[in-house]
Amino acid sequence: MSRPLPIRLLVGIGRMLRGLLRGSDRAAGGVASIAATIGQIALICLGVHLAADQLDDRVMGWLGASQAFLDEKLGEALGSAAESVGMGFDAFTVWNKVPLVAASAWTALVFELAACGILCAAFLLTTRKPKLTWSHYRKALSVHAVVLPFTLAGVLFAGGWSMSMAAEDLLPASPITPWAAGGVGLAVLLRFGLPAWGRAVGALQSSGKARRDLLTALVILPIGLLAWIHGVPFWGWLP
Numbered sequence: 001m002s003r004p005l006p007i008r009l010l011v012g013i014g015r016m017l018r019g020l021l022r023g024s025d026r027a028a029g030g031v032a033s034i035a036a037t038i039g040q041i042a043l044i045c046l047g048v049h050l051a052a053d054q055l056d057d058r059v060m061g062w063l064g065a066s067q068a069f070l071d072e073k074l075g076e077a078l079g080s081a082a083e084s085v086g087m088g089f090d091a092f093t094v095w096n097k098v099p100l101v102a103a104s105a106w107t108a109l110v111f112e113l114a115a116c117g118i119l120c121a122a123f124l125l126t127t128r129k130p131k132l133t134w135s136h137y138r139k140a141l142s143v144h145a146v147v148l149p150f151t152l153a154g155v156l157f158a159g160g161w162s163m164s165m166a167a168e169d170l171l172p173a174s175p176i177t178p179w180a181a182g183g184v185g186l187a188v189l190l191r192f193g194l195p196a197w198g199r200a201v202g203a204l205q206s207s208g209k210a211r212r213d214l215l216t217a218l219v220i221l222p223i224g225l226l227a228w229i230h231g232v233p234f235w236g237w238l239p
Helices: 005-084 100-124 134-139 143-170 177-202 210-230
Strands: none
Touching (some): 005 143, 005 177, 100 143, 100 177, 143 177, 143 210
8 A cells, every 4th residue: 555645755855864964974074084184284294394494494504514614624725726726715615605595495395395295195195094003013113114103203293282382372361371272282183193193103014125214214304303302392391
């Protein structure tokens, strides 16, 4: 016996609404996943940028010190040699012609872009639920497997700390503002940083290419060290 028309209409509308809700749930899950990935990338780039800014200052200091050293040790001799052949005193002191600001900025930029690419690829090119176990990590143990987790953790902490400082600047001044800003940074770190770190470390594998692993480590290690030194607030709490 067929159902009355009103009942059939109600059943049809109910099925249609259920299908729409299921579709919206899947769409919302996809949007949330994309948003989480974008947040992870942004947090890494923020931490890397903080470290690269410090690298820029240090490279310029090293270049300036190198110029002064070369001037002291070789400047007089090369200047006299240049004058003896009818050239200007500074003709052979080519290091003084290097623009320090541009050289340090480009060096820091190269390291920043390379580190962003390596660290983002470390978790983007993995499964969302890798095997984060000690036995799995021990099998993948290498220079890269030591440097990557260390660097990524420092960069993520630096990114979270930067978010805390930004939140503190935006919030009205009060005794609880630093605590609220710290809560924002911690929430960002737990929501975006911890899953990214877990995915990257859980997906580590022994590549068998020691030279490439060493080169990658040399690129990201300066960023990691500077992120830990300048981007993590713990040092300011020490006596």
